Amino acid sequence: MFGDFPVLVRGGGDIGTGVVMRLHRAGFPVIVCELDPPLTVRRQVAVSTAVTEGVTEVEDLEAVRVEVREATEVAAGGRIPVVVGESLPDLDVTVVVDARLAKRNIDTSIEDAPLVVGLGPGFTAGEDCHAVVETMRGHTLGRVYWEGTALPDTGQPGVVRGRGGERVLRAPARGLVHWSTEIGELVAEGEVLGHIVSPQGRFPITSPFTGLVRGQIAERALVAEGYKVGDVDPRTDLEDVHLVSDKALSVGGGVLEAVLVHLGRVRAGSAPEGPQG
Structure with a gap:
């Protein structure tokens, strides 16, 4: 259904992989751009591991390191191509998602694609991207903002079972x-x-x-x-280390919402802005 709307995700860490998973399962061809070597911590649930391993599997995703010229064909075939580079690769995509979680905008521009989505603090919807998705744990996690910014970075991770x-x-x-x-x-x-x-x-x-x-x-x-x-x-459930987290999937769901709102409005002939929150 969405094969004609390729998505580029910049950053294949655990949160970026949640974005990839939501989009891939919904039928979008997804391409990932990552550093070499990647600085991912939760490597068991990150497609960025394909950079060093060549191929990696995360649940039902198979990610493979490829050259930029191969990426579109690999994505169309149902796998997740991972290309290496610090800058935006030369690819014809409908959506760019900045999932690098740098807490600041490194080089993303609202002109990068018809829809540009930034994850977390550092982006301003309507200025350097079209939409921002909240990444902080709490009631607003995964929400889509078409104006303004996500919550500011606290410098501390969310509390899990009393541990922050x-x-x-x-x-x-x-x-x-x-x-x-x-x-x-x-x-x-x-x-x-x-x-x-x-x-x-x-x-x-x-x-x-x-x-x-x-x-x-x-x-x-x-x-x-x-x-x-x-x-x-x-939390000491051994299976958890092999499953994409609740947070990553929530953020991924927000990105999927932003993409679907954008496509719906484009088809209706209106501007890309969507509902607030």
Whole structure:
């Protein structure tokens, strides 16, 4: 039904993958653009993993790294092509979604496509994009704004079972990441999960509480001090690490809503603006 309306998603991390999943299941051909190497933490549920692995599967999605010239054909065939690049690839698409979650607008323009959607803070609907989708947990998560901005960045992740900012693992120093645990492992409070290795020594990364390792940045990634390198989840269902999250699917649902509103209004001959909230 929507095969003539290709979508480009910039950023194939876990939230971007929720967007890809919603659009793909609704029948849209979806292309992803990602960095090499990607800086994704929840790699088990991210199509960006195809950049380093060549091919990856997330639930019913099969993502494959391709060249830009191959992307349209691969998407039409039902797979998720992942192309590499820091800038907007030269592709003829109907929709561009900035899912990089940089908390600021890096280079996205409202002129990038007939519909441009920004995720989270850093975008202003009607100025640098047509629509903004809320990414903060709470009653407004996944809502579509056709005017204005998403809620400002608090610098802290949402609270899950009483755990907020402490869920995030951050680099204690600048250096290369080396893990001694894996995504999906149950770990104890204070357990050493890995180290940052630098010329100044080895600095341990420890678990802040007993829980499940939900995400880890790629082995040997070079990171700055304080950079997010992983997260631990107080929820300990082992299947969770292989399933796209409720948050990602909610945001993806907001993007799908924005796309459908846009297409409906285009077909009706009206402007792309949609209902508020």
